[in-house]
Amino acid sequence: MTGANIVLAAVVLTGHTALAPAAAFGGMTAVHGRFEPYAVRSRLLAAVGAGLVLCVALGSAAAAAGWGPVPVTVLVAVVAALAKLLTDAVSAGPPGGLIFVFAVATTAVLPVSWAQAGAQIGIAALAAVVAWCVGMVGWLFFREPADKQISWREGLRSAVRLPSHELPRATKVGAGVLAAGLLAHFLDLGHPYWTMIAAAAVLQSTHLNHTLHRTVQRMLGTLAGVVLGGLLLAAHLPTPAKLACIVIALLCGELTVIRNYALAMLFITPLTLLLSSLLTPPDVLGLASDRLLDTVLGALVGLVAAVVRPGRGYHLATA
Template sequence: MNDFGRHDLLRALSPRGWWHLRPVDRALVSALRAMTGANIVLVAVVIAGHTELAPAAAFGGMTAVHARFEPYPVRARLLAVIGAGLTLAVGLGGMASAAGWGPLPIAILVAAVAAVAKLVTDGIRSGPPGGLMFVFAAGTTSAFPVSWPGVAAQVGAAAAGALVAWVVALSGWLFFDHDNDRTTSWRAGLRAAVDRSSHEWPRAVKVFAAVLAAGLLAHAFGLGHPYWAAVAAAAVLQATHLQHTMHRFVQRVMGTVAGVLVAALLLTLDLPQPVKLAVIVVALLGAELTVIRNYALAMVFVTPLVLLLGSMSAPVDTVAVTADRLVDTVLGAAIGLAVALVRPGRGYQLA
């Protein structure tokens, strides 16, 4: 089949090994730094009574979860690009909502953000979670009604979150040695990625197609949160080889199943806002501690985090929202895997 033989393709699609735990050095320090940087502005806007800005603040704060193990000079540059990109994604989604765009243009916008984010993050080698948070930011903010002044407030909250996350992520620079060897290599990587002959382009095109198809199909099926399907499709396609894509598919689905059960319990308890906020902070720590070791474990934390965050601004129907999360995830992940199989030898290796 194309660049793969039948035996190679079957071997690449084996889910065997998806449960393995990878060893990670400095995981606790990295996770604590990411948790702190990501949540400071989120906590501040909630305490101030502006829960409608919580998602935007959270997405800006997600700057802190990128480039965890890079030398500080490299991290400073990478996180500046990522923070600006996440703020832009929040603004684009908010503007689409304020302008009253329909499902098709919003799906195209989110897919375009996904493709560009994939191309850029792979090019600058930002590491996990790659371009995923940009898709999540644009999709989420496009899904909820907002006025034009509200868009400005969202952008401000996201920018504040990104700035604080950047500062926290670089807070150890004064106390630890750093290596300047890679201070310029990310520019070379970006130039190579955007070259027309680069393998990054087929991957970006696949991400665009999968995210667009997932968002439109979820809307056509009447699912409550089509952008969750788009995010799941993008998540599966953050991998650079087919076997990893298959593992991501299984891990995304299995982790979401377990995470939905945890989220359903927490939502049923009808926790007070301060307790919800505390659970969100702890959940992010758990996700950061486990995401490198095994993506499925991270999803057990990420799923309740997302659902609790969504419930902070308005009450939710526990059964409906957890069912949506599960169905959207399975649909999007399946579409992502299917798209990865289209000409799998173009831009994807076996392992």
């Protein structure tokens, strides 16, 4: 939603580009609960916003404390598992726990002081509040009955009580993300956190059939997105034009991620590349090739994790 990106636009236009990722993550609160009744949406967006701010805080604290690659990888894997468990337990819907992984993995690799970490947390919180307001503005015009029941407590209890479908899925996501991150560091890839995010992305599905589809869609969408993003980077756009592209890409990604994953990656990949370029002058070819290689590796690791533990509906039937 465009309104949810107000904070992102403000920090970039005022020259505080280092805060752009945190503002973007807070604004992504608005992605969730779009079709829920306002009684449900209110609580869901509040919970998602708080979770995203917490993830920015964890990542920023890890960066400020100077954590090395392995501790950061473990942190991201734990967040990925918990995000999968909780979003499944409350039936949060697409995009599931992915954005939480995106937030903690990205902020954990941005070099910051403790003061800068505090600024990132504050900006993320402000953006989350703005996103909540944008998501709820329709309530002023379309009132709904207040008797909607929200049985989150029962869902959470069921998720952690054995036998549980949610616990094995969460464990699989955590293990896949951990393996992807460690492998990326072992291979000395340029942006290992992209590998972890890709693994988490393909493992948001419930069984192997969906994971296979998401793997193919993520790789094809990323390939097309890398081409588009590389062209935008090579154009050396001025900051206002680059910001406009970021907002458009973010909006298009939000609108398409629920409907077509490959199409969403066509927008999310340039978004990621453009955000990265705001922080450091980009090596266009190197950045684009890193994005493609890291994404393919992470998606394949996620697929292997799904093969090892397929879950329900493991057969490769046509969806």
